[in-house]
Amino acid sequence: DAGITQSPRHKVTETGTPVTLRCHQTENHRYMYWYRQDPGHGLRLIHYSYGVKDTDKGEVSDGYSVSRSKTEDFLLTLESATSSQTSVYFCAISVEGPNTEAFFGQGTRLTVV
């Protein structure tokens, strides 16, 4: 699994609270991604990073921010959680960029009540 760890694995939070999800990798790969998975929508990109402090928005970035201060950690923050952000969040890495295979973490199931 390319040494990817997501934390927490499960979280229940209240509407309006900030939430931070962590993705940690042990292989020093440059490219990291955050996806969300919802029934009927497959996987949709939230944000991605191509290096320390280098990030860009994906298809569904509204309401989310990211930070990458170290190669090994990619943090996803929900500034003020809403029920529409209830989802399963996957972190992924790719070794040589988006033209190569991606390895996914185990996922974080987030419920916003």
Add this chain to the structure above:
Amino acid sequence: GQQVMQIPQYQHVQEGEDFTTYCNSSTTLSNIQWYKQRPGGHPVFLIQLVKSGEVKKQKRLTFQFGEAKKNSSLHITATQTTDVGTYFCANFNKFYFGSGTKLNVKP
């Protein structure tokens, strides 16, 4: 855009039957990837196709990339219960995944 459409959404088969899922794009793809996600699990990379008309096999799985590089298919011969899961195609270099085909295999 660079999205990929995948059909069917669901497929229920009897063990031993064949299964095919299709992926279509309105634009030419530089490559296409396939992933499998077991129930409750995470997506796992299966293969990447790059060349026009490419066909690759992994045991009972056959992957094809269309001549125009706008479509792809995954065919499983003689399904087994271990094939259960959702199969996704992806235009990963544009970060798009298809919506997936959920395969259920009845023993």
